[in-house]
Amino acid sequence: MLLTLDLNDPRPLHEQVAGAIRRAIADGSYTPGDRLPPARDLADALGINANTVLRALRELRDEGLLEFRRGRGVSVLSRPDARAVLVEAARELLAEADRYGYGPEEVIHIIRELS
Amino acid sequence: MTSSLPSKSLPSKSRAITVAGLWGALVTAVLAVVPLALRDRLPDPLATHWSGGSLPDGNASFAGSLAFVLIFWGATWAALLGAALHGAILRGRLSRVHWWGLLFGGAVFTLGMHGVTLAANLDAATWREALLPGWQIVAVLAASAGAGVLAGYLGRGGPDVAPARSRETPVMRLRPGQRAVWVSRVSNPWLAGLTTVSLLSAAVVCGFAAMGMVGASAAWMSLAVAVPLTLLGLATATVQVRTDAEGLRVGFGPWGRPARRTPIGAIESAWAERLTPAEVGGWGVRGIPGTGRTTLMLRGGDHLVVRRTGGGEFAVSADDAERGAALLNAYIAETTGS
Numbered sequence: 001m002l003l004t005l006d007l008n009d010p011r012p013l014h015e016q017v018a019g020a021i022r023r024a025i026a027d028g029s030y031t032p033g034d035r036l037p038p039a040r041d042l043a044d045a046l047g048i049n050a051n052t053v054l055r056a057l058r059e060l061r062d063e064g065l066l067e068f069r070r071g072r073g074v075s076v077l078s079r080p081d082a083r084a085v086l087v088e089a090a091r092e093l094l095a096e097a098d099r100y101g102y103g104p105e106e107v108i109h110i111i112r113e114l115s
Numbered sequence: 116m117t118s119s120l121p122s123k124s125l126p127s128k129s130r131a132i133t134v135a136g137l138w139g140a141l142v143t144a145v146l147a148v149v150p151l152a153l154r155d156r157l158p159d160p161l162a163t164h165w166s167g168g169s170l171p172d173g174n175a176s177f178a179g180s181l182a183f184v185l186i187f188w189g190a191t192w193a194a195l196l197g198a199a200l201h202g203a204i205l206r207g208r209l210s211r212v213h214w215w216g217l218l219f220g221g222a223v224f225t226l227g228m229h230g231v232t233l234a235a236n237l238d239a240a241t242w243r244e245a246l247l248p249g250w251q252i253v254a255v256l257a258a259s260a261g262a263g264v265l266a267g268y269l270g271r272g273g274p275d276v277a278p279a280r281s282r283e284t285p286v287m288r289l290r291p292g293q294r295a296v297w298v299s300r301v302s303n304p305w306l307a308g309l310t311t312v313s314l315l316s317a318a319v320v321c322g323f324a325a326m327g328m329v330g331a332s333a334a335w336m337s338l339a340v341a342v343p344l345t346l347l348g349l350a351t352a353t354v355q356v357r358t359d360a361e362g363l364r365v366g367f368g369p370w371g372r373p374a375r376r377t378p379i380g381a382i383e384s385a386w387a388e389r390l391t392p393a394e395v396g397g398w399g400v401r402g403i404p405g406t407g408r409t410t411l412m413l414r415g416g417d418h419l420v421v422r423r424t425g426g427g428e429f430a431v432s433a434d435d436a437e438r439g440a441a442l443l444n445a446y447i448a449e450t451t452g453s
Contacts, residue, residue: 001435002295002442004295005295006292007292007293007294030435038300041357042298045298045357099292
């Protein structure tokens with residue numbers, strides 16, 4: 001599972017982790033039925049507390065993306081809906097725009113020009 | 116068969132089946148005809164088992180021992196023929212070596228063991244007088260090993276043609292201020308099951324020894340086998356693979372410890388390959404001489420492969436390996452670029 005965190009992201013860490021896992025499921029690297037690596041592995045890899053990862057996993061379970069099963073760990077239940085994926089992509093776009101000094105209004109303007 | 120036809124023009128599969136069929140039939144005929152021809156000079160029952168010394172300690176009827184030998188060889192022959200007919204086993208060089216080695220080494224072993232048994236029994240009044248010098252067993256083992264190695268060498272065929280896999284290294288884009296990691300965990304349920312069995316057997320032996328039902332030396336001996344087996348099984352039944360800015364980390368066992376690290380500066384490139392246990396010589400840590408590659412094989416399928424800057428390659432079973440390789444390549448480009 002590929003997870004990316006943005007170091008300048010002001011959101012709480014557990015939301016960022018949830019976003020990263022949501023993205024990994026959305027881009028098809030994990031499909032319904034696949035088992036996720038254990039929370040401890042993810043936490044070790046990201047250098048964060050295991051409880052933060054567990055909180056992110058619980059959020060995704062409440063969204064209906066993940067399923068917790070005793071003895072089988074955490075597995076993917078369904079793919080995120082289109083809106084959640086788009087929100088995640090838009091957030092990235094805004095972050096990238098910010099790096100080049102563009103504000104949200106200007107991004108909206110660019111999108112209007114394109115469509 | 117025309118001798119002018121170069122044997123190379125025959126596909127290796129049909130040649131293997133022809134040779135295995137003729138050779139197997141010949142061995143079967145010798146195994147059956149020789150004892151029947153010597154029947155008048157053999158005692159019944161025959162001495163069939165010797166422990167340590169040259170005096171026999173086990174016997175079987177003439178028909179029983181003949182049937183045992185024929186079934187033993189027949190099963191080996193049938194398994195080899197079946198494997199050749201299936202075809203997949205002759206595709207890899209390493210499995211070809213094993214196949215040819217077993218066909219001839221196994222035949223020499225069966226013929227030799229049966230031969231020395233008959234020679235020991237020949238002209239003995241009863242089976243208790245059949246003496247078998249120990250060096251004959253050693254000679255049979257050496258001859259069958261020699262025949263197996265020679266047949267494997269002669270039947271090895273050409274080197275494996277790498278399938279048209281894209282050796283292009285996958286890449287991905289990293290943005291500044293972004294931290295990316297890739298983790299994968301693979302378990303082999305069979306290895307885990309074996310580990311559990313050996314752990315349980317160790318516990319049972321300890322229990323029996325504590326109750327005084329098993330001698331202390333027997334308990335120690337079985338523990339000496341079960342404990343290393345359990346540890347080895349635990350360490351290799353599960354691996355945890357991680358790639359990040361620091362490089363590749365392969366953690367052994369359910370806790371991911373101990374771990375083997377390859378720093379990013381020591382990696383030249385990374386890619387994903389589909390490998391099977393037959394291609395690398397089995398499960399576990401495998402290295403085939405001459406390929407410069409070590410493989411940690413847990414199951415057939417996707418493997419993450421890295422080539423080190425000092426030469427040599429390392430492959431490890433991992434799901435979704437292409438993404439892990441792409442991330443490594445991105446970090447390599449970042450390290451060497453700046």
